[in-house]
Amino acid sequence: xxxxxxxxxxxxxxxxxxxxxxxxxxxxxxxxxxxxxxxxxxxxxxxxxxxxxxxxxxxxxxxxxxxxxxxxxxxxxxxxxxxxxxxxxxxxxxxxxxxxxxxxxxxxxxxxxxxxxxxxxxxxxxxxxxxxxxxxxxxxxxxxxxxxxxxxxxxxxxxxxxxxxxxxxxxxxxxxxxxxxxxxxxxxxxxxxxxxxxxxxxxxxxxxxxxxxxxxxxxxxxxxxxxxxxxxxxxxxxxxxxxxxxxxxxxxxxxxxxxxxxxxxxxxxxxxxxxxxxxxxxxxxxxxxxxxxxxxxxxxxxxxxxxxxxxxxxxxxxxxxxxxxxxxxxxxxxxxxxxxxxxxxxxxxxxxxxxxxxxxxxxxxxxxxxxxxxxxxxxxxxxxxxxxxxxxxxxxxxxxxxxxxxxxxxx
Numbered sequence: 001x002x003x004x005x006x007x008x009x010x011x012x013x014x015x016x017x018x019x020x021x022x023x024x025x026x027x028x029x030x031x032x033x034x035x036x037x038x039x040x041x042x043x044x045x046x047x048x049x050x051x052x053x054x055x056x057x058x059x060x061x062x063x064x065x066x067x068x069x070x071x072x073x074x075x076x077x078x079x080x081x082x083x084x085x086x087x088x089x090x091x092x093x094x095x096x097x098x099x100x101x102x103x104x105x106x107x108x109x110x111x112x113x114x115x116x117x118x119x120x121x122x123x124x125x126x127x128x129x130x131x132x133x134x135x136x137x138x139x140x141x142x143x144x145x146x147x148x149x150x151x152x153x154x155x156x157x158x159x160x161x162x163x164x165x166x167x168x169x170x171x172x173x174x175x176x177x178x179x180x181x182x183x184x185x186x187x188x189x190x191x192x193x194x195x196x197x198x199x200x201x202x203x204x205x206x207x208x209x210x211x212x213x214x215x216x217x218x219x220x221x222x223x224x225x226x227x228x229x230x231x232x233x234x235x236x237x238x239x240x241x242x243x244x245x246x247x248x249x250x251x252x253x254x255x256x257x258x259x260x261x262x263x264x265x266x267x268x269x270x271x272x273x274x275x276x277x278x279x280x281x282x283x284x285x286x287x288x289x290x291x292x293x294x295x296x297x298x299x300x301x302x303x304x305x306x307x308x309x310x311x312x313x314x315x316x317x318x319x320x321x322x323x324x325x326x327x328x329x330x331x332x333x334x335x336x337x338x339x340x341x342x343x344x345x346x347x348x349x350x351x352x353x354x355x356x357x358x359x360x361x362x363x364x365x366x367x368x369x370x371x372x373x374x375x376x377x378x379x380x381x382x383x384x385x386x387x388x389x390x391x392x393x394x395x396x397x398x399x400x401x402x403x404x405x406x407x408x409x410x411x
Contacts, residue, residue, distance in 0.1 A: 013338050014345070017310070024306050025346030027299040028387065032350025032380045033357060035292025036373065039285060040358025044371040046281045059237050060137065060270045061244050063092070063230040063251060066263075081264045084228045086218050088254050092230060093131075096250055098243045101233040103137040105130040106226035108217045114162075114184045114210060116170040116177075125166060126209040127184065129217020129226070135161065135195075137233045140206060145178040145193030148213060156215035160189040164197040165207035184210065185220055231270070240269065296383060299346075300391040307339055307395035318399050328400035335399050339392025340385055347384030351377050 014021040065083040093102050108127040113120055128134075132148040143164065152159050160182060167175040170182065177191045189212060198206045218226060234243045248267055255264050311318070318331060355377075359370050 007337055007341070009334055009338075011341060013310075014341055020306060021342055021345075024299075024303050024342050025349065027302050028296070028343050028346030028384060029350035029353065031292055031295035031299045032347050032384065033353040034295050035288060035383070036351050036354025036376050036380050037357040037361070038288030038291060039376045040355055040371055040373045041361040042281050042284045042288065043373050043376075044359060044362030047371060059235070059240060060231050060233045061240065061247070061267060062270055063232070063247060063265055063267050065227055066266055079261075083225050084230075084265060086214070086226075086228060088251075089228045089230055091254050092247075092251055095254070096232070096247065098239075098246050099235070100243060101133050101137055103131060103133040103231040103233070104214055104228060105134050105231070106214065106217055106228045108212075108220060108226065109185075112184045112210070114166065114170065114182055116180065116182045119170050121166065121169050124208070125184070126205060127217070128209055128211050129214040130211050131214050133233075134211065134231075137231055138206070140198060141196040142193045143196040144176050145191070147193060153213050153215070156213050156219065158187065158189050158216060159192045159213065161193040161195060161211040162191055163195050163205075163207040163209045165205075166210065167194050182210070187216075187220060244269065292383075296387055300387045303339060303342065303387070303391035304394060307335060307392055308398070310338075311335065311395045311399045314399075331400040332393075332396040335396035336389060336392040339395075340388030343384040343388035343391070344381070347381050350384075351380050354380070 063084070066081040089104050093104060096102060106129045108129055110126040111123050112125040112127045113123040114125045115121075130148075131153050132150055135142065135147050142161070145161070147161070148159065151157075162170075162177060162182065164175075167177050171177050171180075175194065177194055180191050181188050182191055183189065189210075195206055195209075232243060232247060234240050244267060248263065251265055251267070252263060257264050321331065355372060358373075362371065
């Protein structure tokens with residue numbers, strides 16, 4: 001009996017014991033469904049969040065002033081580095097020749113009280129000076145109105161873009177503050193845009209923020225130095241390191257850093273969120289593997305038990321085949337293949353259910369992307385074959401050792 005005949009015999013055996021085979025395959029299917037389903041949902045979540053993070057700084061890097069700590073841990077007094085100035089940042093934007101989007105921003109205060117008519121907010125509003133690239137590079141969307149024009153940025157117009165939560169506080173539900181006036185720190189501003197609700201992300205609560213032109217923020221600081229931040233957005237992730245090198249060289253030139261000195265500024269790739277996401281999803285994947293492994297372990301024990309029962313029930317059949325010349329190897333192959341067939345059938349059903357359930361979970365939490373996890377499908381099927389081998393080998397080995405004469409006498 002060759003391998004093809006063994007496979008056919010395995011399928012015939014599965015068909016002859018349909019209920020038992022279906023129940024066993026169902027156990028395997030549940031394990032694969034939990035494994036593939038969880039991992040599919042995680043991939044869907046990661047895909048969706050990665051899409052959002054691509055506009056929140058994953059392909060960007062920041063340039064900002066060094067923190068002057070005074071003394072290092074080794075006791076050596078550090079050189080005090082002057083802060084980045086507005087003129088230096090503007091010169092950088094003008095001279096940087098790598099294709100990129102460059103945002104310039106600075107926090108004026110995060111303790112402002114904003115007024116509109118007779119209404120006013122708590123003194124906890126974040127006032128941020130920025131150029132016209134700040135809104136798009138931070139992944140913000142304008143719900144009402146528009147973004148700054150280049151003219152308004154260059155000439156320091158008294159215009160503002162406000163966050164959604166702030167607008168609700170000043171204008172009530174379903175606000176439309178465009179073309180109205182607000183005031184803070186003794187200065188009136190015309191509202192030209194309202195941001196779409198974003199949610200509180202790290203230290204930037206965009207929903208409770210007022211964004212004004214960077215020149216106006218610099219004037220309102222009244223000589224107090226602001227901490228300017230340049231955010232450089234690169235379309236191609238593979239070019240980020242090159243772009244950072246070019247930016248470092250240009251800023252050192254603008255700041256007139258000596259060759260034998262370290263940078264007088266900080267330059268940092270904005271990938272903290274991406275790394276944190278990868279860390280979280282990695283932990284979730286291991287959890288998914290754990291749940292799937294425990295379920296599949298139970299399935300393999302159940303399958304082994306069923307195969308042992310099958311060997312006992314088919315003792316006479318094994319004796320006939322041995323009497324007709326079947327070798328122990330062929331007997332082992334037959335029972336192992338039967339176990340693998342049951343596992344693969346369960347695995348196919350489990351993979352299909354896992355993909356559907358995983359995407360339904362993603363859909364339920366607001367993720368529209370439909371993910372087909374080809375890698376996890378392959379892993380799931382490989383696990384099924386492995387479970388079939390492990391679960392079927394001992395019963396198959398036991399069957400191959402049966403004495404043909406004793407087997408023929410078995411009732």
